[in-house]
Amino acid sequence: MSSTTDTPAPDVSATTGTSEARRPRRLSMSDGALQTLLLFGFLVVIAAYFTSQNSNFLTTRNGLNILINVGVIGIVSLGQLLALISGGFDLSVGGIVPLGAVSFALLVNAGYSVPTALLVVVLLGAASGVVNGVLIAKARINPLIATLGTLSVTGGLALTLADGVQVPFADVSAGVLTRRSLFDINNHVWIFLGLALLMFAVLRYTSYGRQLYAVGGNKQAARLAGIRVDLVTVSVYVISGALAALAGAVLASQLLTGSGTAGTNSGLQSITAVILGGASLSGGVGGVPGTVIGVLILGALSNGMAILTVPSFYQTMATGAVLLLAVGLSQYRSARRSAS
Amino acid sequence: MSHAPRTTAATAASLLLLLTACGGGGSGGSGGSAGSGDDAFEMTFANFTEAAPLFRVLHTNLDDVLAKGESGLDVSWYDNAGDPAKMTENAQLMVQAQPDAIVMYPVSAASQGISQILGDSDIPCVSVNLDTEACDFLNIDNRALGEQTAEIVGGIAAERGWDASNTTVIIGQNAAAGEQVNDCVRYFYTTIAPLLGMDEVDPTSITPTTTKIGANAVQFDGASTLQPSFEAVSNLLPSIPADNHIVLYTVNNDSTAGALRALEEAGRGGDDVLLIGGLGGDETGITALREDPRWVAEGDIFVAWWGAYAAAMAKAVAEGAEPPADVTPLPQIVLDKDTVDEYHAAGSAEVSKLPPLVEDNEFLDESGVLAYVRKVAGL
Numbered sequence: 210m211s212s213t214t215d216t217p218a219p220d221v222s223a224t225t226g227t228s229e230a231r232r233p234r235r236l237s238m239s240d241g242a243l244q245t246l247l248l249f250g251f252l253v254v255i256a257a258y259f260t261s262q263n264s265n266f267l268t269t270r271n272g273l274n275i276l277i278n279v280g281v282i283g284i285v286s287l288g289q290l291l292a293l294i295s296g297g298f299d300l301s302v303g304g305i306v307p308l309g310a311v312s313f314a315l316l317v318n319a320g321y322s323v324p325t326a327l328l329v330v331v332l333l334g335a336a337s338g339v340v341n342g343v344l345i346a347k348a349r350i351n352p353l354i355a356t357l358g359t360l361s362v363t364g365g366l367a368l369t370l371a372d373g374v375q376v377p378f379a380d381v382s383a384g385v386l387t388r389r390s391l392f393d394i395n396n397h398v399w400i401f402l403g404l405a406l407l408m409f410a411v412l413r414y415t416s417y418g419r420q421l422y423a424v425g426g427n428k429q430a431a432r433l434a435g436i437r438v439d440l441v442t443v444s445v446y447v448i449s450g451a452l453a454a455l456a457g458a459v460l461a462s463q464l465l466t467g468s469g470t471a472g473t474n475s476g477l478q479s480i481t482a483v484i485l486g487g488a489s490l491s492g493g494v495g496g497v498p499g500t501v502i503g504v505l506i507l508g509a510l511s512n513g514m515a516i517l518t519v520p521s522f523y524q525t526m527a528t529g530a531v532l533l534l535a536v537g538l539s540q541y542r543s544a545r546r547s548a549s
Numbered sequence: 550m551s552h553a554p555r556t557t558a559a560t561a562a563s564l565l566l567l568l569t570a571c572g573g574g575g576s577g578g579s580g581g582s583a584g585s586g587d588d589a590f591e592m593t594f595a596n597f598t599e600a601a602p603l604f605r606v607l608h609t610n611l612d613d614v615l616a617k618g619e620s621g622l623d624v625s626w627y628d629n630a631g632d633p634a635k636m637t638e639n640a641q642l643m644v645q646a647q648p649d650a651i652v653m654y655p656v657s658a659a660s661q662g663i664s665q666i667l668g669d670s671d672i673p674c675v676s677v678n679l680d681t682e683a684c685d686f687l688n689i690d691n692r693a694l695g696e697q698t699a700e701i702v703g704g705i706a707a708e709r710g711w712d713a714s715n716t717t718v719i720i721g722q723n724a725a726a727g728e729q730v731n732d733c734v735r736y737f738y739t740t741i742a743p744l745l746g747m748d749e750v751d752p753t754s755i756t757p758t759t760t761k762i763g764a765n766a767v768q769f770d771g772a773s774t775l776q777p778s779f780e781a782v783s784n785l786l787p788s789i790p791a792d793n794h795i796v797l798y799t800v801n802n803d804s805t806a807g808a809l810r811a812l813e814e815a816g817r818g819g820d821d822v823l824l825i826g827g828l829g830g831d832e833t834g835i836t837a838l839r840e841d842p843r844w845v846a847e848g849d850i851f852v853a854w855w856g857a858y859a860a861a862m863a864k865a866v867a868e869g870a871e872p873p874a875d876v877t878p879l880p881q882i883v884l885d886k887d888t889v890d891e892y893h894a895a896g897s898a899e900v901s902k903l904p905p906l907v908e909d910n911e912f913l914d915e916s917g918v919l920a921y922v923r924k925v926a927g928l
Contacts, residue, residue: 265787270815274787277814278780374602375775375803377833464775464810470600471776515784518760521724521770 244487244542248502255506259513266516273394277387279508280397281306281463282478283501284456286486287401287408288449289479290500294412295445296425296492297352298480301341302453304363305334306472309457311367314376314467317383327386327458334454335447337363342443356446360476368469376467386462397459404452409497421445426493477532482507485535489543507531589623590650590864593643594856597654597678598631603773603801603829603852604654611856614922622860622918633657637666644670650863655679657727673867677859679727685872687855687862689879691729694848695736695798697883698826701846702796703744706824711794713746718766719782719789721799721808723773724757730800731757733828733848737798738766745796771804778807786815795823802829818843830884835898838889849892851880851903857922864916873909880904 259266285302292299309330316326337359344355378384387397412418423431424441432438456475461467486503488495510531514524594611597604608626615622625646627639636656640663643651651667651674660681667674668683676684706716718741720734735755742749748763759768769785771778778799789795795817799805805827812818823843827834830849837844858879866872880903884892894901903923906913913919 263788268787271787274783274815278783368600373600373605375806375833460776463814464779464807466775466806468775470774511780512784515769515781516788518767518785518788520758520760521781522758 245498245502248486248499252502252506252509255509255513259509259516263516266513271512275505275508275512276398277395278512279504280395280401281456281460281472282475282482283401283504284404284459285453285475286479286482286500286504287404287497288452290483290488290495290497291421291445292449293483293488293490294421294425294492294495295442296428297345298356299341299446299449300353300356300476301337301359301363302449302479303473303476304360304367305337305450305453306457306460306475307367307469308363309334309454310461310471311371311376311467311469313458313461314378315370318376318379323383323385330454330458331451334450338447338450339443341450342446345446346439346442364473371467371469373469378465381465384462384465386459397463400459405497405501412497422493478507481532481535485531491543590621591623591648592650592652592860592863593625593627593646593648594652594859595627595629595636595639595643595654597629597656599628600630603803603831606853607856610853611860614857620918620921622864624860629654629656631656637662640666644672648672650674650867652677652859652863653681653684655681673863675859675863675866677855679729685862685866686876687859687879688729688876689850689881691732692736694828694850694881694883695733696740698798698828698846698848699737699740701883701885702798702824702826703741705845706796707744711745713765716745716765716794716796717789718747718796719808720766720768721771721778721804722757722768723800724770726773726800734768734798734800737826738762741796771799771807773801773804775803775807778804779811782808782811783814786811786817797823798826800828802827802831802833806833832898835889835893838884838886845885847884847889849882849884851900853900854903855879857919858913861913861916861918864918865912868916870912870915872912877910878907
């Protein structure tokens with residue numbers, strides 16, 4: 210099996226012992242590596258531009274600032290990456306993040322320890338993911354409709370649990386998830402980086418990773434090759450839901466408050482980051498390095514525009530433009546793959 | 550194929566069951582409050598949103614008060630959900646319900662559409678916080694709040710020797726909320742600037758797209774919520790000189806709390822470097838005003854009682870009272886650490902006293918609603 214930096218090539222035969230299934234599309238190693246390098250180059254260009262405009266951009270403190278701000282959306286994006294690789298996407302994270310935030314705040318305020326509260330919150334997110342996965346894999350409901358539905362349910366549940374008000378931590382020490390630790394870097398940044406490494410390894414070196422790319426590349430072929438497509442699909446949404454709930458707990462720790470309205474944009478932001486990072490809306494493509502860089506690009510843009518005091522309306526337009534750019538790139542890559 | 554009708558029937562039955570179970574919880578006219586028989590005064594009330602604490606309390610507080618006795622009011626609630634389309638739909642539904650009076654809390658300053666709907670109905674209506682041409686207007690004075698808060702905060706800052714050479718003013722607007730709401734922050738700056746020797750600017754020059762004001766102030770858009778304010782301020786901080794003192798004021802305490810978290814996270818929230826003026830009079834603000842040395846003023850707008858004032862005004866207008874042509878004032882006062890206990894019960898954020906009615910809102914007593922509310926609430 211050849212490997213690429215950003216788009217591990219699915220090799221169904223290696224997973225299933227058969228080569229009868231149509232081989233999913235494959236990018237050469239240089240293509241994937243080049244893509245990631247180009248993306249990194251784009252990040253460097255952005256950083257260079259903002260630095261040229263304001264010397265405060267390229268400082269250690271501001272770099273950490275960007276990492277702190279992208280930590281939450283980064284965790285969500287890792288789950289979203291799996292959904293996109295599998296050929297779907299998960300809009301429900303926009304409801305699961307606030308649900309996780311509110312649930313976490315309520316649990317720690319009720320006297321549960323942070324690890325227990327975190328476990329419950331992650332299980333809650335995973336349960337939401339099970340619903341998504343079953344609706345998509347078994348009931349054959351389009352991911353757009355299925356996750357839009359659970360977005361409304363989980364978002365509404367978050368507001369209901371919070372009774373429409375903010376839920377401040379009774380004990381601020383419960384904000385341990387975002388406290389600074391090793392190298393004066395916040396815990397949630399380490400959590401994000403650790404999860405990214407773990408997911409990179411899973412996607413690149415395990416049969417589950419290969420199966421996921423195979424399912425996203427061609428479901429029918431994957432099924433014929435003996436892959437349990439439904440199980441893989443459900444697992445993707447379970448992981449995405451669990452990570453979104455974890456991100457919600459992190460967000461609550463960051464704000465020291467659970468809010469039913471916080472993190473509601475995470476669906477769009479995470480999809481933007483993942484597609485910008487090289488994933489395709491048609492599935493089967495994408496990787497962790499690209500996603501991490503995609504998240505950093507969004508964070509750097511937001512941070513840089515704030516430092517340059519760009520009005521918020523223009524910042525919104527710029528974010529939309531990045532999404533369009535990302536989708537355009539995705540389409541271009543798809544067209545190139547088809548042509549080759 | 551033969552299963553299709555049964556499946557359809559089962560689906561329809563399930564939906565019906567679900568709708569029945571959720572009855573009254575949607576945006577369209579959720580249950581009446583304290584109805585008191587056939588001769589009750591029927592009122593429809595569209596809240597800005599039921600999802601944000603700042604607005605939800607209008608509903609819950611009025612419900613709590615009216616539930617305690619025979620108020621003579623029967624209020625049906627609608628949720629504008631912060632969405633102009635939903636607001637328009639609610640305006641139509643409320644007119645269709647033919648109440649004795651309508652209260653609308655618009656979600657957008659662009660209220661011409663609902664103004665036409667409400668105006669055509671000839672049902673007396675009251676618009677809260679944002680003006681709707683066809684309705685009488687009930688609002689706080691955002692400009693006065695900003696100016697009075699600036700005088701307190703600016704006075705303390707000046708006493709400490711803070712000035713243009715060592716201080717940055719951070720103000721947080723809600724760009725999408727319209728000009729009236731943001732009056733508080735722009736007039737805050739124009740009032741504090743001369744006190745601290747900062748660049749003086751025309752208030753009208755501070756717009757939703759303004760980000761830098763003179764050499765010493767920055768404006769961010771926190772959308773009146775926690776997380777966007779946290780992100781906006783944490784991104785802004787690198788451009789603010791590291792040893793500058795900071796004065797923080799935003800359009801509400803959710804936004805201030807988010808900004809404050811960002812300042813603390815960056816190590817710039819120390820007692821000796823930060824002064825805060827709050828706005829809202831909610832638990833966050835009142836608790837902080839009592840306990841947090843950095844939080845030195847709080848614009849108390851008694852939001853929880855807006856529902857009662859709006860209901861009183863709607864009933865008074867329906868019964869023939871003549872409100873001021875421009876605006877009927879809501880209760881408000883800017884508190885400092887010495888006056889906070891005059892208006893809030895010791896140790897809690899519970900309102901113990903409301904500011905007295907003034908000439909322009911004295912007519913609210915005519916409806917009897919306000920007197921009832923004050924009596925039941927023990928104010």
